[in-house]
Amino acid sequence: MNEVELIRRAQAGDRQSCAELFRRHAEQAVRTAYAVTRDWETAEDAVQEAFLRAFAALPSFRTDQPFRPWLYRIVVREALRLARRRQRLVPVAQLPRETEMPSVESEALENLRRRQIRAAVYALEERLRIPIILRYFVGLTEAEVAQVLGLRLSTVKSRLHEARRAIERQVGPEMRDVPWQTGSGN
Amino acid sequence: MADWERELTEALQEGPRWPGDPDRLWQRIAARLPAAPAAGTAGRLAEVQAREGQVRGGGTGSLGAASGRLRPGWRRVAAGAVATAAAVAGLGLLGTALRPGPGGLAPATGESTASLGVRGETRVLGEPRPGSPLRFAVAVAGEAGSRLQVQSGALEVRTPLGDLVWEAPIPEFASLDLGEAESRRAEVVWPAAGSPGHYRAGIRLVTVDPRGRVEEVGLAPAEIFIPYPAGAVRLGQVPVARPITRGPVTARVERITLGPDRALVHFALTGSGLAGGFQWSLLTPAGIPHPHLGTDYRQEEGRVVGVAAFEPVPAPIRTLVVRLGRVGVAQDGGEVTELPYVWEWEVPLDPGP
Numbered sequence: 001m002n003e004v005e006l007i008r009r010a011q012a013g014d015r016q017s018c019a020e021l022f023r024r025h026a027e028q029a030v031r032t033a034y035a036v037t038r039d040w041e042t043a044e045d046a047v048q049e050a051f052l053r054a055f056a057a058l059p060s061f062r063t064d065q066p067f068r069p070w071l072y073r074i075v076v077r078e079a080l081r082l083a084r085r086r087q088r089l090v091p092v093a094q095l096p097r098e099t100e101m102p103s104v105e106s107e108a109l110e111n112l113r114r115r116q117i118r119a120a121v122y123a124l125e126e127r128l129r130i131p132i133i134l135r136y137f138v139g140l141t142e143a144e145v146a147q148v149l150g151l152r153l154s155t156v157k158s159r160l161h162e163a164r165r166a167i168e169r170q171v172g173p174e175m176r177d178v179p180w181q182t183g184s185g186n
Numbered sequence: 187m188a189d190w191e192r193e194l195t196e197a198l199q200e201g202p203r204w205p206g207d208p209d210r211l212w213q214r215i216a217a218r219l220p221a222a223p224a225a226g227t228a229g230r231l232a233e234v235q236a237r238e239g240q241v242r243g244g245g246t247g248s249l250g251a252a253s254g255r256l257r258p259g260w261r262r263v264a265a266g267a268v269a270t271a272a273a274v275a276g277l278g279l280l281g282t283a284l285r286p287g288p289g290g291l292a293p294a295t296g297e298s299t300a301s302l303g304v305r306g307e308t309r310v311l312g313e314p315r316p317g318s319p320l321r322f323a324v325a326v327a328g329e330a331g332s333r334l335q336v337q338s339g340a341l342e343v344r345t346p347l348g349d350l351v352w353e354a355p356i357p358e359f360a361s362l363d364l365g366e367a368e369s370r371r372a373e374v375v376w377p378a379a380g381s382p383g384h385y386r387a388g389i390r391l392v393t394v395d396p397r398g399r400v401e402e403v404g405l406a407p408a409e410i411f412i413p414y415p416a417g418a419v420r421l422g423q424v425p426v427a428r429p430i431t432r433g434p435v436t437a438r439v440e441r442i443t444l445g446p447d448r449a450l451v452h453f454a455l456t457g458s459g460l461a462g463g464f465q466w467s468l469l470t471p472a473g474i475p476h477p478h479l480g481t482d483y484r485q486e487e488g489r490v491v492g493v494a495a496f497e498p499v500p501a502p503i504r505t506l507v508v509r510l511g512r513v514g515v516a517q518d519g520g521e522v523t524e525l526p527y528v529w530e531w532e533v534p535l536d537p538g539p
Contacts, residue, residue, distance in 0.1 A: 015219065022212050030204045030211075038463055038514075044206055051215050053402075060400045081404075084348070117197035119516055123461060136191065137198040167194070 004063045011058050018055055025068075028138060029075045035133040036079035036126070046079040053078070069144040076130060076148055113171065120170035121163075128163035131156055304334050304364060306389045306405030308341070311373075314412045320379040324389050326359060326405070327369035336362035337392040337400075341374045343410070344386050346479050351385065352376055359391065382414040383497055384448075384479055411447055419498035420444045424535055426508075432527035434458050437510050439531050448479060448495045451508055455490040461516040466494035469507040471532070476506075499535070506533045 003024070009017035026047065033043035033050075054074050061070060121132055134145045146156045187195070304326055311321040322341060328334060339359025343352040358372035376387075388407035394400050422444050429438040435457035443450040451466055468476040476496045483492025499506065510529040517523055 015216070018219065019212055019216070022215065023208060026208045026211060027204055030206065031201065034202070034204070040205060043204075044211055048211060048214050052218055055215075055219060057400050060394075060398055062398060081348075114193075114197040114200055117194060118201050119461070121194075121198065132194075133198065136195045137201070139195075164190075 003067060007058070007061065007063050007067060010055070011061070022051055025071060029071070032072060032133055032138055033075055033079040035122070035137065036076060036130055037083040038122070039083075042082050043079065046082045047075060049082070050075040050078040066144070068138070069140055069147055072134065072138055072140065073148040076134070080126075080130075116171045117167060120167040123170070124163055124166055128159055128166060131159045132163045132167075135160060304336070304391065304393060304403065304405070305329060306391070308387055308389055308406045308408040310387065310408055310410055314379050314410055316380060316382055316412055316415075317378055320376040320410075322374045322376070322387055322408075323371065324356060324359075324374060324406075325369055325371040326362075326364065326389065326391065328364035328366050333366070333396055334364045335394040336360075336364060337394060339389060339391045342388055342390050342404075343376065344388075344407075346384050346386065346477060351380075353390075356389070359389075379410075379412055382412045382418070383477070385410040385412070414446065414498055418501055419446060420449075420501050420503065420535060421446060424533055426531055426533055428531060430529045430531070432529055433525050434515060435460065435513050435525065435527075435529075437513075437529040439508050439533075442506065442508070442533060444499055444535075446498060448497065449476070449499045451494040451496070453492055453494065453510070455510075455513070456488065457513075457515065459516040460490060461514050463512060463514050464490075464510060465512040467509040467511070468494075468496045468499075469509060470503060471505050471507060473507075504535055506535060507531070508533060 001020075003021075006017045006021055006024075010021055029047045029050065030040075030043050033046040034040055037043050037046060050071070054071055057074075061067070121129060124132065131145050131149065134140045134148055135142065140148065142156050142160070143153055145151075146153045149156065151159075305328075306326045307324070309323040311323055314320050324341060326336065326339070336359055338361075339356040340353050341356055342350060344350050354374060354376075356372050356374060358370050362370055364370070386407040387410055389405040391403050391405065392400065393403060424442045424444065426439040426441055429436050431437075435455060438454045440452040440454065443452065449468065451468065453466070455464065466481060467478065470476070476499070479495040479497065481492055481494040483490050485491075508531040511527070513525045513527070513529075515523065515525060
């Protein structure tokens with residue numbers, strides 16, 4: 001069943017369709033919330049609240065609009081709210097490690113590089129990390145990221161650019177091979 | 187998609203997998219779903235508040251731990267605010283300079299924030315005192331290029347942990363149609379501000395955008411500090427300067443500064459691969475946690491140096507336990523894990539013999 005039909009059934013009160021919508025988005029929603037909260041328990045709580053809010057607001061959702069930006073807007077907002085509520089956990093940007101694991105295997109090197117990129121993303125401050133996650137993990141367009149975060153498109157572009165620079169500083173020059181694309185939001 | 191974008195996407199897709207169980211999480215959600223999704227948008231604020239009440243009452247883990255901290259003596263008042271139609275002068279949102287409060291102090295002000303096509307501002311008028319009325323000036327304005335319908339609005343006062351201690355509807359913000367550069371102002375009175383301590387007051391709106399989407403937004407929280415009576419809290423500096431090493435991380439509490447509005451723990455952390463986060467707690471010897479207000483830190487020369495702020499320490503307390511936990515480090519693979527250690531200092535507050 002396609003997603004629009006699922007949403008329509010969920011809007012009509014079909015709980016199985018709600019469950020299916022949850023199943024389709026749960027893993028990515030929790031991982032997105034984790035990128036905000038850095039804590040799996042808090043991420044799960046955020047997604048729980050986000051889906052409850054989403055289902056409550058679903059009757060007003062128009063099915064000619066994309067569902068994912070609408071849903072992730074709620075997920076990110078809940079994750080931010082819970083992260084701030086539990087603000088005693090202080091996020092800290094990663095300090096440089098004294099040594100990095102050496103490897104001569106190209107595959108291992110590639111994996112290591114991906115891990116380094118990931119670690120660099122997770123070490124970004126929140127205002128840079130969340131746009132990067134929404135753009136490159138969730139797969140939203142720049143315009144959708146702007147919509148989710150309530151920011152101007154130019155601000156999102158600027159933050160993505162700043163984030164990329166910060167990642168480059170952590171993982172090396174390969175990411176500079178291609179000039180930064182400001183893009184059109186797609 | 188450019189090569190670097192593909193590389194970034196692949197790296198993130200490979201990232202840490204959710205260790206939880208989707209079915210179990212769905213059961214938690216399904217248990218709280220109504221028989222059918224709510225129809226319409228009327229009464230949405232009440233629904234949301236009712237749900238938040240459920241969360242606070244039935245939270246698990248750290249959420250539950252945080253939820254039971256309503257201050258003794260705080261009352262939850264559903265109505266009782268006096269909202270007037272009088273114009274509230276001086277809101278920065280409206281382009282007018284901020285003015286000092288009647289007591290000559292700079293008023294606490296929530297920064298003017300933008301979200302979903304609406305901006306808001308909250309100001310505390312006057313000097314907060316326990317048990318006295320406290321006035322707030324609130325304002326909302328439409329963002330450039332947007333048109334928004336506001337269904338309802340309320341002012342909320344919460345603890346730093348987010349627990350709701352008082353709320354009141356703002357009639358001026360009900361059934362508003364806010365266009366670009368249009369604004370509404372109101373004044374709200376908290377009839378009896380209660381226990382000393384730190385709070386946040388902010389506007390909560392239920393909005394409908396031109397596409398018919400209903401959103402609940404929180405805007406412009408302003409910090410409030412209700413001062414403690416003279417002699418009620420400890421003042422002074424307590425040197426500690428004792429490092430403790432657990433695993434790869436050495437933590438050092440330099441000193442504790444006891445002030446009239448907050449207690450500060452000055453600390454430094456050193457260790458390879460510090461990442462993710464850390465958590466400072468201040469407890470009585472009986473293990474009762476002291477409310478945490480926030481932590482500032484900076485990274486310098488391979489270490490983290492910072493200050494953790496807590497509510498002021500009541501005068502009768504003679505010993506404090508400073509605890510550090512949930513310290514994250516990056517593993518060889520780049521994933522961040524929390525160390526299973528606790529760093530703990532017992533600090534007598536009275537001078538030695």
